[in-house]
Amino acid sequence: MEFSWESLVFALIAFLILYFLLNKYAFGPLFSVMEKRRELVLQQVEEAKQTREQANVYVEEQKQALQQARKDAYDIIEQSKQTSSKQAAQIIELAKEEAVRLKDEAVRDIETEKNKAVEQLRSEVGVASVKIASKLLEKEVKEDGVQEELVDQYLKEVGGRS
Template sequence: MEFVWENTVIALIAIGILYFLLNKYAFGPLFSVMEKRRELVQQQLSEAAQTREQASAFVEEQKAALQQARKEAYDIIEQSKQTSGKQAAQMLEQAKEEASRLKEEAVRDIQNEKNRAVEQLRNEVGTVSVKIASKLIEKEVSENQVQGELVDKYLKEVGGRS
């Protein structure tokens, strides 16, 4: 096989022309499309990173809001416990006061009834004493025999009334 310089030169010229035409009509638009695609991918990556940062910031905000809501709920529960404790103590105090008032009224009522009963008893004793005296004056009998009968009779009368 022989080396032919002319064929090599023609092949080199053909390769050069082909390279020039490919560079002008094929590689330029192809590289342009690839550059646009690279920029688009780069833009999407930066948007994704930005979205990820926003999402993590949003998650942190939601965690903080949830923590705040839990704290407020705990505060509300504690406040409710304190309020119910105060109300229970207040109701207990009112019940004690009411019981004391009712006891005092009952004691007064009992004392009034006792006074009325004593007064009625005095009136009855006075009435019975007057009746006994009048009966004794009406009858003139011997002291030993008739007095015993009268006392028994009046005791029966008094016993029959009560």
């Protein structure tokens, strides 16, 4: 096998021409397509990163909203407990005031009825005294013992009626 410089030069020139043609017509568009694909992949990676960050932000917002809702619910429950305690205290206070008022009314009613009974008793005693005096005058008894008997008898009669 012989080495020929002419073949080598011819092969080298053919390779350079082929490389120039491939670079101009094949490699350029091929590299352009590959570059566009690389940019598309980088863009999709960036969009995925942004989407993941947005999802993380959304998850944090949801956690905060849930925590706030729990806090609000707890506050509402505590406020309801305080309100019910205040209402219970108010109801008890009103009941005590009503009991005192009813007691005072009852005492006044009792006092009024007592005064009426005393007044009625005085009137009955007055009537009885008048009757006793009239009976004593009718009899004209001069002995002290007889007068006392008449008073005792009349008091028994009056006592038997009531």
